[in-house]
Amino acid sequence: MLVLSEKVPYRIPVLLSCLAALSLLAVIGKAKEGKASAHEAILVSEIAAVEEGTDVPALFEAINRVAVVGTEITKDRSFLYAPPPNPHNDKKQGECMGCHAPETDLAKKWKSIRPIPHKVYSQCLQCHVSQVRPESELFVESDWFGLDFPGAGSRDNDYSPPTVPHKIFMRENCLSCHGDTGYYKIRTSHPERSQCLQCHAPEASVDYTRPQ
Amino acid sequence: MERRDFLLTSALAVAASIVQTSAAKGALADPEDGLTWQKAPCRFCGTGCGVMVGVKDGRVVAVQGDRENPVNQGLLCAKGYHAGAAMYGRDRLRYPLIKRNGRFERISWEEAVDTIAHFVKDNDKDFAIYGSGQWTIPEGYTAMKFLKGGCGSNEIDPNARLCMASAVTGMLTTYGVDEPSGCYDDFDVTDTVVLWGNNMAEMHPILWSRIVDRRLKGEKIEIFDLSVRRTRTTENCDHYIEFIPQGDLAIANGICHLLIEWEKYDKDWVKKHCLFRQGEDKVGKPMTFEQYREWLKTYTPEYVEKVAGVSRKKLELLASRFADPTKKILSFWCMGMNQHTRGTWINNLVYNVHFLSGQFGAPGKTAFSLTGQPSACGTCREVGTLSHALPGGRVVMKEEHRNQVEDAWKLPRGRINPKPGHHAVAMFQALDEDRLKGVWVQVTNPGQTMPNLNEISHKLKERFVVVSDIYPTATTKLATLVLPSAMWVEKNGVFGNSERRTQQWFKMVEAPGEARDDVWQMLAVAHRLYELGYPGMTNVDGEFLFTFRDEKGEIIESWKWEVFKKHNIDKLLFEEYRPLTTLKQKDLAPYDEYVKSRGMRWPVVEQPSGVWKETPRRFVEGEDPYVKPGSEVDFYWGPDEKGKARIWARPYMPPPEVPDEEYPLWLCTGRVLEHWHTGTMTRRVKQLNSAMPKAYVEINPKDADRMGISTGDKVKVTSRRGELVLDAWINGRSVPMEGLIFVPFFDENLLINKVTLHEYCAISKEPDYKKCAVKIEKV
Numbered sequence: 007m008l009v010l011s012e013k014v015p016y017r018i019p020v021l022l023s024c025l026a027a028l029s030l031l032a033v034i035g036k037a038k039e040g041k042a043s044a045h046e047a048i049l050v051s052e053i054a055a056v057e058e059g060t061d062v063p064a065l066f067e068a069i070n071r072v073a074v075v076g077t078e079i080t081k082d083r084s085f086l087y088a089p090p091p092n093p094h095n096d097k098k099q100g101e102c103m104g105c106h107a108p109e110t111d112l113a114k115k116w117k118s119i120r121p122i123p124h125k126v127y128s129q130c131l132q133c134h135v136s137q138v139r140p141e142s143e144l145f146v147e148s149d150w151f152g153l154d155f156p157g158a159g160s161r162d163n164d165y166s167p168p169t170v171p172h173k174i175f176m177r178e179n180c181l182s183c184h185g186d187t188g189y190y191k192i193r194t195s196h197p198e199r200s201q202c203l204q205c206h207a208p209e210a211s212v213d214y215t216r217p218q
Numbered sequence: 219m220e221r222r223d224f225l226l227t228s229a230l231a232v233a234a235s236i237v238q239t240s241a242a243k244g245a246l247a248d249p250e251d252g253l254t255w256q257k258a259p260c261r262f263c264g265t266g267c268g269v270m271v272g273v274k275d276g277r278v279v280a281v282q283g284d285r286e287n288p289v290n291q292g293l294l295c296a297k298g299y300h301a302g303a304a305m306y307g308r309d310r311l312r313y314p315l316i317k318r319n320g321r322f323e324r325i326s327w328e329e330a331v332d333t334i335a336h337f338v339k340d341n342d343k344d345f346a347i348y349g350s351g352q353w354t355i356p357e358g359y360t361a362m363k364f365l366k367g368g369c370g371s372n373e374i375d376p377n378a379r380l381c382m383a384s385a386v387t388g389m390l391t392t393y394g395v396d397e398p399s400g401c402y403d404d405f406d407v408t409d410t411v412v413l414w415g416n417n418m419a420e421m422h423p424i425l426w427s428r429i430v431d432r433r434l435k436g437e438k439i440e441i442f443d444l445s446v447r448r449t450r451t452t453e454n455c456d457h458y459i460e461f462i463p464q465g466d467l468a469i470a471n472g473i474c475h476l477l478i479e480w481e482k483y484d485k486d487w488v489k490k491h492c493l494f495r496q497g498e499d500k501v502g503k504p505m506t507f508e509q510y511r512e513w514l515k516t517y518t519p520e521y522v523e524k525v526a527g528v529s530r531k532k533l534e535l536l537a538s539r540f541a542d543p544t545k546k547i548l549s550f551w552c553m554g555m556n557q558h559t560r561g562t563w564i565n566n567l568v569y570n571v572h573f574l575s576g577q578f579g580a581p582g583k584t585a586f587s588l589t590g591q592p593s594a595c596g597t598c599r600e601v602g603t604l605s606h607a608l609p610g611g612r613v614v615m616k617e618e619h620r621n622q623v624e625d626a627w628k629l630p631r632g633r634i635n636p637k638p639g640h641h642a643v644a645m646f647q648a649l650d651e652d653r654l655k656g657v658w659v660q661v662t663n664p665g666q667t668m669p670n671l672n673e674i675s676h677k678l679k680e681r682f683v684v685v686s687d688i689y690p691t692a693t694t695k696l697a698t699l700v701l702p703s704a705m706w707v708e709k710n711g712v713f714g715n716s717e718r719r720t721q722q723w724f725k726m727v728e729a730p731g732e733a734r735d736d737v738w739q740m741l742a743v744a745h746r747l748y749e750l751g752y753p754g755m756t757n758v759d760g761e762f763l764f765t766f767r768d769e770k771g772e773i774i775e776s777w778k779w780e781v782f783k784k785h786n787i788d789k790l791l792f793e794e795y796r797p798l799t800t801l802k803q804k805d806l807a808p809y810d811e812y813v814k815s816r817g818m819r820w821p822v823v824e825q826p827s828g829v830w831k832e833t834p835r836r837f838v839e840g841e842d843p844y845v846k847p848g849s850e851v852d853f854y855w856g857p858d859e860k861g862k863a864r865i866w867a868r869p870y871m872p873p874p875e876v877p878d879e880e881y882p883l884w885l886c887t888g889r890v891l892e893h894w895h896t897g898t899m900t901r902r903v904k905q906l907n908s909a910m911p912k913a914y915v916e917i918n919p920k921d922a923d924r925m926g927i928s929t930g931d932k933v934k935v936t937s938r939r940g941e942l943v944l945d946a947w948i949n950g951r952s953v954p955m956e957g958l959i960f961v962p963f964f965d966e967n968l969l970i971n972k973v974t975l976h977e978y979c980a981i982s983k984e985p986d987y988k989k990c991a992v993k994i995e996k997v
Binding site for chain 1: 251253272274277279280281282283285292293294295296299300302303305306307308309419420423424426427430431433434450453454689891892897901902903904905906907908909910911
């Protein structure tokens with residue numbers, strides 16, 4: 007992180023004003039303390055993304071923790087299988103895949119930009135609605151509580167692979183959440199292996215296509 | 219519990235479960251313990267996506283797309299995913315309420331039912347029912363039988379009048395029978411799509427995905443967007459053709475003119491399947507092809523450019539696609555063409571274009587009317603909950619039709635009134651003027667959606683207004699009596715979607731408080747009337763009009779809630795309704811077939827093997843069993859001659875209100891992706907509300923510049939009828955054409971319908987929410 011704060015102002019020259027750089031640093035500070043909001047984190051990632059080639063993986067690593075905690079795990083999502091709302095402003099269709107495509111250079115390079123977990127559809131925004139005013143008041147209070155995130159899958163012994171405790175539909179790309187770029191608590195220890203399901207079998211109860 | 223605490227506890231729970239699992243080696247935890255998944259169609263738009271609803275401990279906790287449903291193949295839009303969350307707004311109506319001295323007081327169901335029954339008994343001919351395209355089929359059927367069979371009155375009309383009526387009259391005047399010929403399968407094979415004022419990306423997102431996602435597989439689809447604003451849909455289109463509102467009439471005629479001038483129309487198809495007709499009403503008079511050709515000569519590219527603002531180049535480009543027989547062209551429309559003072563005409567004209575080019579009745583070649591509501595087709599159009607209709611495409615004006623229904627309902631001849639009742643707009647005018655004394659509103663919100671609201675709302679309060687709903691709405695504010703209803707999977711139901719697909723679902727959770735099914739509410743009042751000796755509720759056998767028997771032949775006391783809950787009354791109503799569907803080949807299968815399937819498209823016909831077979835494309839040989847062999851395409855309800863549809867000479871006529879010096883701008887209204895209709899459900903979902911918290915006004919950047927308006931400024935929109943102050947949104951999600959502003963209607967705090975016009979199509983009686991003259995000023 008130390009290296010980062012020295013590097014960033016130099017590596018992002020003209021496009022970033024001092025103000026942006028300062029806010030960037032302020033958020034990095036906040037990120038270290040775990041205080042940055044998801045929105046701030048994403049904002050920073052967008053500013054930084056302007057300068058392609060900027061060597062900021064570590065920055066994104068830091069932002070990732072904040073962003074993922076903020077947006078991916080329960081906060082803005084209505085229930086386990088709900089599409090997470092997108093924390094950006096109302097974008098144009100098609101812009102999303104510039105960063106979130108399963109295998110773009112960006113995704114590989116800046117590991118914090120989460121590749122999508124499902125097959126590619128073109129109309130991202132029809133499910134991932136923009137949260138322009140996440141703090142805006144509710145129209146009416148709600149008593150909704152959705153399906154919570156599952157615990158760990160079961161395992162036979164300490165050395166056996168755990169089962170998959172959630173549905174896989176729309177989450178076929180396991181590494182989107184469990185890879186290097188995922189929420190750190192659920193990251194795999196072996197991201198180099200791509201055939202996850204050959205060891206981690208889905209629990210029968212989460213697969214509704216099976217006869218029950 | 220605070221969100222932070224919640225996160226902490228869930229994190230701890232995860233940690234604990236990890237520890238526990240490691241400790242108890244081999245013990246298989248069931249991650250979805252107690253969770254059950256069941257199919258249902260989505261409750262929102264007319265697409266009819268299949269969803270899987272996850273229920274745990276008596277509550278809906280999750281919704282996923284149903285991969286087995288051919289409509290959406292697993293995908294849902296933001297509204298669909300949150301259909302479950304929409305049920306749990308804290309202010310759900312839980313008890314019947316009556317307004318006394320200006321305040322709502324809780325009353326018992328017995329009292330509520332008794333109050334309505336007494337009112338109906340004393341005012342049976344002046345009592346109306348205003349229903350909905352969100353009614354399930356059994357709900358609409360019950361309401362219609364209650365009023366048309368029980369009260370001998372036709373004062374029933376649905377909100378679909380504001381939404382689909384022009385599509386219905388368009389089909390009736392063109393090929394003599396309602397509902398589309400094509401189906402969603404056509405979307406997978408077409409190569410050219412023409413959108414007639416249709417923002418599918420926001421209004422029918424899953425169908426839009428079904429089309430444009432084909433490009434991800436390398437398939438080529440050319441899309442034309444005829445519109446008055448650049449929308450999210452435009453982003454995926456190859457050609458954007460902007461036109462002056464109402465210019466669609468001239469564009470369609472202009473294409474036909476070019477096809478004939480170029481001698482590029484499909485002579486064989488037209489000769490086999492079409493007749494020509496002219497006139498402004500629904501009957502018209504015959505004309506010859508030569509006369510039609512002569513009539514079309516007005517619609518030169520120069521004329522089209524003058525009235526529609528579309529250049530010759532663009533018109534010729536579009537016409538050239540229709541002139542190319544190798545193309546497979548699919549036209550779409552929804553409210554842009556239906557909410558139109560010439561709604562029936564423009565529907566006719568789009569069929570003309572497809573008929574002349576032979577782009578009809580083959581895979582990928584059709585003109586497809588999209589519906590706005592989940593059961594506008596199933597309930598309003600097929601059941602016939604309209605002021606002039608009866609089930610199965612029958613009308614009250616025809617004695618033969620009345621007799622068939624009277625026989626089916628075991629009613630004495632003459633019970634059904636031959637005079638149509640008031641259509642939606644007229645119904646509320648009649649209420650306003652005290653010509654109708656009371657109305658029962660179910661599953662809709664006219665206090666927000668009627669055109670020119672200034673006229674209706676204040677007087678409505680003085681009438682006897684019963685509102686069955688799930689949340690407080692703009693309409694419940696005007697009510698005398700508010701009845702809490704069960705929603706979606708809190709009851710059994712059957713919907714019919716845009717492609718004639720009938721889908722069934724079962725009740726999965728209990729409704730909150732004392733909320734009860736709309737069907738039960740209607741049955742309870744009907745039975746109370748029967749007890750009070752009201753003669754209409756007795757059939758010729760001397761029995762209650764809604765008499766159901768169980769397997770042992772004993773009467774089910776369905777009007778008693780405890781009994782109603784134990785039986786599937788939906789199935790009994792559906793089976794009673796089903797024989798009425800075959801008159802015009804809209805045959806439905808038995809209820810249990812729908813339980814097994816992910817819906818079926820009618821006509822569904824039993825095969826000798828006992829299998830019930832659906833019909834993907836209607837009127838098409840090889841698919842529709844009612845088509846005459848050898849005819850390829852058979853319009854078997856052809857209005858003039860069996861087998862033939864009409865090509866109509868319908869002129870361009872300017873709209874009733876056009877911008878002038880005083881009111882220089884057009885106002886167009888509509889929906890947004892996140893909100894369903896008046897937002898009563900979707901605004902109670904945090905994710906959807908945060909995405910679209912309030913209404914706004916879209917202004918073209920050039921107009922905004924000229925007036926010094928920027929995003930976020932307060933702008934007053936004024937018409938001859940009313941005014942409203944909104945935040946401006948410039949260069950946002952959509953950009954309207956110069957001289958036009960757009961305002962969505964979902965926001966009950968910002969009612970744009972106070973500004974809109976109430977002029978309607980003379981044939982369909984559907985109002986035009988898409989164009990009137992306004993002025994704007996920065997405030």
